[in-house]
Amino acid sequence: MQITNWQQSAPGVWRLTIGEPQGITPLSLMGVSPKTVALQQMPQVQPPFAWESIQLEEANGCLILSIPLDRTEKLYGTGLQLLRMNQRGRNRYLRVNSDPKQDTGETHAPVPFYVSDLGYGVLVDTSRIVTLYCGSTMRQEETQSEDIRDRNTDKGWKATLVASRVEIRIPFEGADVYLFGGPSLSDVVARYNLFCGGGTLPPKWGLGFWHRVPTLYTDQQVLEEAEQFRQHDIPCDVIGLEPGWHSQSYPVSYEWEKSRFPEPEKFVKALDQSGFRVNLWEHPFVSPKSELYEELKPLSGSHSVWGGLAPDYSMPAAVELYKKQHEEQHVNIGVSGYKLDECDGSDLTNNSWMFPGHAQFPSGLDGEQMRQMYGLMFQKMTAELFRSKNRRTYGLVRASNAAASTMPYVLYSDLYDHKQFIRGICNSSFSGLLWTPEVRRARNAEDWVRRMQTVCFSPLAMLNAWGDGTKPWSFPEVEGTVRHYIKLRMRLLPYLYTAFATYREHGIPPFRAMPFVMSASEIAEAEAMYAEAAEQTLNTTDAAYGKKKVREWDDQYMFGEALLVAPLVEGESEREVLLPSGIWYGLETGERYTGGCIIRVQAGLERIPVFVRSGSxxxxxxxxxxxxxxxxxxxxxxxxxxxxxxxxxxxxxxxxxxxxxxxxxxxxxxxxxxxxxxxxxxxxxxxxxxxxxxxxxxxxxxxxxx
Amino acid sequence: MQITNWQQSAPGVWRLTIGEPQGITPLSLMGVSPKTVALQQMPQVQPPFAWESIQLEEANGCLILSIPLDRTEKLYGTGLQLLRMNQRGRNRYLRVNSDPKQDTGETHAPVPFYVSDLGYGVLVDTSRIVTLYCGSTMRQEETQSEDIRDRNTDKGWKATLVASRVEIRIPFEGADVYLFGGPSLSDVVARYNLFCGGGTLPPKWGLGFWHRVPTLYTDQQVLEEAEQFRQHDIPCDVIGLEPGWHSQSYPVSYEWEKSRFPEPEKFVKALDQSGFRVNLWEHPFVSPKSELYEELKPLSGSHSVWGGLAPDYSMPAAVELYKKQHEEQHVNIGVSGYKLDECDGSDLTNNSWMFPGHAQFPSGLDGEQMRQMYGLMFQKMTAELFRSKNRRTYGLVRASNAAASTMPYVLYSDLYDHKQFIRGICNSSFSGLLWTPEVRRARNAEDWVRRMQTVCFSPLAMLNAWGDGTKPWSFPEVEGTVRHYIKLRMRLLPYLYTAFATYREHGIPPFRAMPFVMSASEIAEAEAMYAEAAEQTLNTTDAAYGKKKVREWDDQYMFGEALLVAPLVEGESEREVLLPSGIWYGLETGERYTGGCIIRVQAGLERIPVFVRSGSxxxxxxxxxxxxxxxxxxxxxxxxxxxxxxxxxxxxxxxxxxxxxxxxxxxxxxxxxxxxxxxxxxxxxxxxxxxxxxxxxxxxxxxxxx
CATH class of the missing domain: 2.60.40.1180 (Golgi alpha-mannosidase II)
Structure with missing residues (x-):
């Protein structure tokens, strides 16, 4: 059936209500307040296809919204996808998942929002799981017979044919769907972020270096380790405490363990006097030994997790209890923020402890909805708590969803592939998210320094030594390089802070994947030039040029408006870099490059390739x-x-x-x-x-x- | 709510109808005809818990059936689970999946049937995905406070607490649930198989050795490779052809490619004269270049796959077209059976080509149902076709579901971990399934010979060289051992054939995991003795004894009633074996063992540890x-x-x-x-x-x- 009831919701943003959406959604929970003035200053747009080409169909009791696709169109976003950047041709099953090892679309932060390089974006605002078929399904009547090849003999055979539509399975109860105009991909994302209230502006100290100490450290051990940063001349702004600060963990108490932290306020103040903020790890599930337990019990779900309560934080009474306890015991004594762990439990992967999808919550939400929304709920509660003190916070969270642009939280994962961690920086930029490729340990000094270089050019530069007890100087042979890049991050702080201000005001992310700054045709042109050059050098000794690879350029990104970062990982000493047009310089080498093409750069362990645009x-x-x-x-x-x-x-x-x-x-x-x-x-x-x-x-x- | 309407469905089998089950289900599709006489001869039983302890609850629009669990009870089954044997404490999401790399419950053959070592089993008969929470969820009111530990300091902390119920999410439309009595676990499985019509009895030739040739082989190449088996003195009964026999593959035509097979009938007869049967690879998706296409088109689903039709084989007209073509072009010229590939597509993992869950089929089924049932449909169609000729078939299939016990089909996978492949033999025995740990290639001669030894003690002994071009003599240094075990399989054929007859008549699988032959207390006793011995030798040089491991004994199995097989994999030259009580002999070593305990055996490359029970x-x-x-x-x-x-x-x-x-x-x-x-x-x-x-x-x- 055709759809006629699109409503303009903000400049360049249209809303379609399908069915009868119920309960909370990301937009309603976050109470988003669009930055209308900034939106009005953007170009006037229409979507790049006719409204009537969007179709809605009822199929076996479920609603399928379908949106046309151009043959070469690329699709980005859908949250923190660690396994690929271009989602075209893939099914994205947007369920929150704490262990997203397979490329199904499941992730810590499933955001039902995709953007097209043709300059539009689509958001489904729901607390339920959305399945997006991003050109991965082919209707019989749209199947092109010339696309069908014989796999026996035709080398051009591909498993996924070029589909002509995105199909979106709308939750059975319905949902609001939003269409965001461009004209450019960057404009689409900016519109999304502005519609959600603008990007977050962290406190300055949040952009310094972070260090999380081993979980069972006592106050004295923490203070001694903090002092070592000063002795080693390694900048550090935030010390993170892990589960051991709680009197009970898994489930947690939110209360200080007196044997390790007998005087929390004194401890926090001592660190503050040395220029360190304190960040506290926690998770959602409340121990029977917590003072909160009895009051939260009637406000909690039908199922326990590790024996603890799963509170229903869609209920104001539960939020008030949580906030009051956190305010009195943490925020008022100077704690700067939280690391919100374990709010991304799914009931399908290796987790056999999470409340199930059919769990019931007092507000009427079920387990599926609560799991999808838990990350947002904790971000919102803690952010409001600090805002009520007129203090900014900055912290970590392991789950998110749509409408998180304003939240001062950075995603992280227990996964640890360096390439995936770099891709996370790129992909989070499409979805109003921030991501840290945190460093925990390394196989060797090379792995260590490469990871440290990457994290210093990320939204949150952190060593998370909770389990491994590592320090920035753990590999003495590269301590100098590690110090150099942590210091370079400190030197760049006014630049990075300005980039975040632009995120807040204009919705333009501080870290951006390449499609933000190069159009599809610019990228294609650079690739074609490179392929041609490769052809000419096919018979030389440099065989690498001879291989035509399909690259997504998901391993390099813009850091602010002027810098382009192209990290190397263990085992690499050179790489290809896609440079936007213009003149560029190696930030630390001074080498001059003409952009609009693909270059090849070498860099020893002491360097991460970073480029600065001439005229910056x-x-x-x-x-x-x-x-x-x-x-x-x-x-x-x-x-x-x-x-x-x-x-x-x-x-x-x-x-x-x-x-x-x-x-x-x-x-x-x-x-x-x-x-x-x-x-x-x-x-x-x-x-x-x-x-x-x-x-x-x-x-x-x-x-x-x- | 309590349930009162359990109905006896067969001796020791009770049925409960929940909601209003619709459409086809595994039991209705397969038209199962319980072996009532054999069931009547089994012991009279009641389930080991009170009927009223089973509860049904409506939670947010879905129905949850919950069944009590004993504290130490173990749960087995749920189909071809390659990643673990005891499913207690896990969520099993029983969706068909062609690439089941994570332990979610997804598998090629999701069977919503679990068996308890307390002697009962539960089946949900539905064409939809079932989620079983096998003691992995904990209701708030059943949470035992003494189970809740502090992970900070308590080494006994576990992520999954001991839950007191299984929770089963029943499909929204309802389903029939069946409870199978014991008294033993073996009896439960036998009852299930008998209820489904009894186990399959393959043709004798199916139990010989199989070899699949490279995909683009011509008729001459196949005949030459077959002849090489005779020259190498390696028994072989079946030659399998891969995609290249089709004139089009991906999608397929089901028609012989004339350039490679100009005279199919002559080719099949030539092989037959040398004692080889021909097995043909195929998949469900029909090429526009197939003669079947036009007639099948109106009988097919809304979405194409690789550009081909996805026919609706719940419709008799589609079945007739498929059967007629297969009969005329394959069965009548002597083809012995099929390898039914790709019928296990899910739309969530790396497949971005499968029809989606919301696809619509002319019969009214949707894509989710069709995916769950496709494997059964193809098994049934082809089995019926051969039965109509009074010829037995035996073949391979990559998807199955409940009620497959009578089907002459063996499951296989593109995965290739040897330990998982051995576990597949164990786990398939709980669910009325057969599984082959097919050999394709090897890292080295040791890997090769270990895999060959395992496959010779499996339901289908096959080298699948479709992509790798391997032969049994690919590693000349171990050719003698490979020949020895293929010949040993031939020598044991009357024994194995008898074991299958017992499967048919009594429902007792020919390959059985250890819980079939040892009770939980017998296994626990053997483990305790072993741990005690280990304690006594803790300070010796043999450190391996000092480690107390939780073992599932999912790497050894019964082969018929008298033989126990304990394979080794690459890198192993010794292993622990759990021996049931009685006297046992090494089948090829003659070494004598007293059972009822765990032994340790050594075996060089030339031996797979197999034990024969004294008195056999x-x-x-x-x-x-x-x-x-x-x-x-x-x-x-x-x-x-x-x-x-x-x-x-x-x-x-x-x-x-x-x-x-x-x-x-x-x-x-x-x-x-x-x-x-x-x-x-x-x-x-x-x-x-x-x-x-x-x-x-x-x-x-x-x-x-x-």
Whole structure:
């Protein structure tokens, strides 16, 4: 059947209500408040296909929405997909899953939102599992006979034929479907993020280095390990405590274990005085030995997990109990945030402890809905708690869903493949998510330093030593390189902070996959040039050029507006890099590249390939041991790259509170010009005088390397 | 709510109808006809719990049946589970899946039937996916506070608490649930198989050796490769052709490719004259270039697969078209059977080509149902086709479900872990299934010979060289051992054939996991003795004894009533074996063991550990190059093991037709006695004179080895 009742929901955003959606959904739970002004400033658009080409069909009691696909169209997003970037041709079963080892679509953060490189996106707003058939199903009547090959003899045979529609299985109760316009892919994602309230702006300290200590450490051991960071001259802003801080874990108490932490407030303050924030690990399931237990019991689900309660946090009374306890015992004594673990239990993989899909909750939600929504619920509760103190938080979470753009949380996983971890940075950018490729351990110094390099160019730079007891200096032969990159992250903090401000204001993610900055045709052109060059060198000794690979470019990404990061993993010393058009420099090598093509770069262990766009201005600060307190000003350095004009951006505020929402922030355009004599000059153009966090401003012009 | 409407459905089998079951189910599709006489001869039983302890609950629109669990009870079955044997504590999501790499319950053959070592079994008869929570969920009110441990400090912490109920999510439309009584686990499975019509009896040639040739072989290449088996003195009964025999594959035509097989009938007859049967690979999806296409098109599903039709074989008209084509082009020219591939597509794993769950079929079935039932449908159609000719078939299938006991089909997988392949032999025995650990390739000669040894003690001994072009003599250094075990399989054919007859008549599988022959307490006692011995030798150099492992004994199995097989895999030269009580001999070593305990055995590459029970009589024949034609008699040898009395069984018939259903078969008890002077004598006691397949009967008494 054709659909006629699309309603404009915001500029460039249309809503279709199918069936009778019930209960909470990601958008309703998060109470999203679209950034209408920013949306209005975006280009006016229509979707790239006729409205009437979208069809809705009832098939055996379920509703199938189908949306046309162009033959070469690529589809991205659907949440934290660790196993591939282009989802075209795949079934995406968007169930939350704590152990997503197979490429089914299941993930820690299943977001029923995909974006097309033709410049539109589709979101299904539901608390239920959505199945997206991303051009992986073929209707009989749309099957092209010329596509059918004989596998016996035809080398061109492919298992998945080119389908002409996406099919979306809508939950039986119905759902609201949103269509987001572009015109570019970047605009689609920006619209989605702005519609969800804009991107998150972490506190400045959240962008420093993080370290999680072994689980059974006592307060003294933590303090000693923190001190070692200062002795080793390794910056660190946040110390994370793991299960051992609880008096009971699995299920948890949320209460300090007195034998290990006899005086929590004193402990948190001692760390604070050395410039460390404290982050606390927790999970949803409440121990009978917790003081919360009796009051939460009637507000909890029918099934226990590890013997603990699974509270129904769609109920305000449960939220109040949780918040009150956390406020009194953690937030009020100075704890900076949480690591929200285990909220991604599925009942299908190796978990045989999670409440089942048929579990019943007092609000009327069932287990399937609660599992899909648990990650969002915990993010929301804790974020609200800190907001009520006018303090920003930044933390970790293992589950998310749609409408999470405003949440100050970064996803992580117990999986550990470095390539997948890099892909996570790329893929999270399509779905309003942040991801950390946390470092835990390494097979050798090479693995160690490669992982450390990657994590320093990610939303949250963390060593998670909870189980392995590693330190940044665990491999002494590469300690210098590790220190160098942690310090480089600190130096780049004004730049990264500005990128997050752009996320908040304009919905443009601070970390972006390549389709954000290169159109499909630009990528295809670069690939064709490279293939042609490969053909010409086919008979040389460099056999690698001879192989035509289908690449997704899911192993490199933009870090802010000016830097492109192309990590290497253990065993690699060179790689291909897809460079957008323009002139680029190796950030630390100064080598000059002409973009719009694929290049090959070498890098020894001491280097991660990072490229800076000519004409950029990067705001930087000294490599302090931690983000300085509010009243301390630091020198600002503005580094201009290339030999022509330049421009950049700078955002600044107090770095800790929400006062920026009342206009207490500054935004500057940095501009470099050259006079007739060839002399460079730089200017910060803004409305708000000098940036208040900085004691001085220094310019460096016409650089080709840092 | 309590349930009161259990109905006796057969002796020791009770049925409960929940909701309003619709459409076809495994039992209705297969039209099962319980072997009532055999069931009546079994012990009278009641289930080991009170009827009223079974509960049915409606939770958020779905029906949950829950059944009590004892604290130490173990649960087996649920189909071809390759990753574990005891399903207690696990969620089993019983969806058909062609790539079942994770332990979710998904499998090629999801059978919603589990058996308890307390002596009962539960079957849900439905064409839909069933989720069984096998003691993996814990209701809040049943959570025992003493089970809740602190993971921080308590080494006894476990992720899965001991749950007190199985929870079964019944499909929304309802289902019939069957409860099978024991008293023993073996009785439960026998009852299930008898209820489904009894086990299958393959043709004798099906129990010989099989070889599948490379996919693009021509008729001449096949004939030459067949001849090589005779030259190498390696028995072989069946040659399998792979996709290349079709004029089109993926999708398939079911028509011979004339360039490779210009004269199919002549080809099949030529092979037949050399003692080879021909087995044809196929899959369900019909090419537009097949003559069947146009007529099948209106009888097919809404979605194509690889561009081919997915016919609706719940419709008699589609079945007739399929059968007629297969009859004329394959069966009538002498083809012996099929390998039914790709009927296990799921839409969630790496398959992005299968019709989706919401696909619509002309009969009203949807894609979920069709996927779950496809394997059964193809088994049934082809089995009926051969039956209509009074010819037995034996073949391979990659998908199955409940009620498959009568089907002459053996499951296989593209997975290839040797330990999992051995576990498949054990686990299929609980679910009315057969499984082959087919050999395809090997990392080295050791891997090769270990896999060959295992497959020779399995329901279908096959080298599948379709992609690798391997031959039994591919590793010349172990060719002698490979030949030895293929010949040993031929020698044991009368014994194995008798075991299958017992499967048909009494429902007792020819291959059985250890819980069939040892009770939970017998296994526990053997394990306790072994642990005690280990404790005593803890400080010796043999550290392996010092480790107390939780073993499932899912790597050894009974082969018929008298033999126990304990395979080794690459890298192993010794292993633990759980021996049932009694005296046992190494079948080829003659070493004597006292059972009721765990032993440790060594075996070089030239041996697979196989044990024979003292007092057994094994009927054997010469190691012919293939099963002889009907009119050829071979000598029978009856081998008696041990130094006391002995007994065994022998079944015989024409080995090819269904005439046994009209009583044209013989069954004998073999008995060995010793007179006062110590002289042994043997007797075949039966109703039907001498076995007609045999030219002579020779006895060997008091053997300790072959």
């Amino acid at each position: 201005i990067i705001p930087m600060m000294p490599a302090l041991s931690h983000v300085p307190p509010l009243d301390t000003r630091v020198p600002l350095e503005l580094v201009h790259f290339g030999d022509g004009m330049g421009e950049g951006n700078l955002y600044d505020d107090d770095g800790e509170s929400f006062d920026y929402e009342q206009g207490k922030f500054g935004r500057w355009k940095a501009a470099v010009t050259q006079n007739a004599a060839g002399v460079y000059s730089g200017e910060l153009i803004g409305t708000d005088g000098e940036p208040t966090s900085f004691s001085s401003v220094t310019w460096r012009f016409a650089q080709t390397r840092l | 009589i094994i009927p054997m024949m010469p190691a012919l190059s293939h099963v002889p034609p009907l009119d050829t008699r071979v000598p029978l040898e009856l081998v008696h093991f041990g130094d006391g009395m002995g007994e065994g069984n022998l079944y015989d018939d024409d080995g090819e037709s269904f005439d046994y259903e009209q009583g044209k078969f013989g069954r004998w008890k073999a008995a060995v006695t010793q007179n006062a002077a110590g002289v042994y004598s043997g007797e075949l006691i039966g109703t039907d004179g001498e076995p007609t397949s045999f030219s002579s009967v020779t006895w060997r008494f008091a053997q300790t080895r072959l």
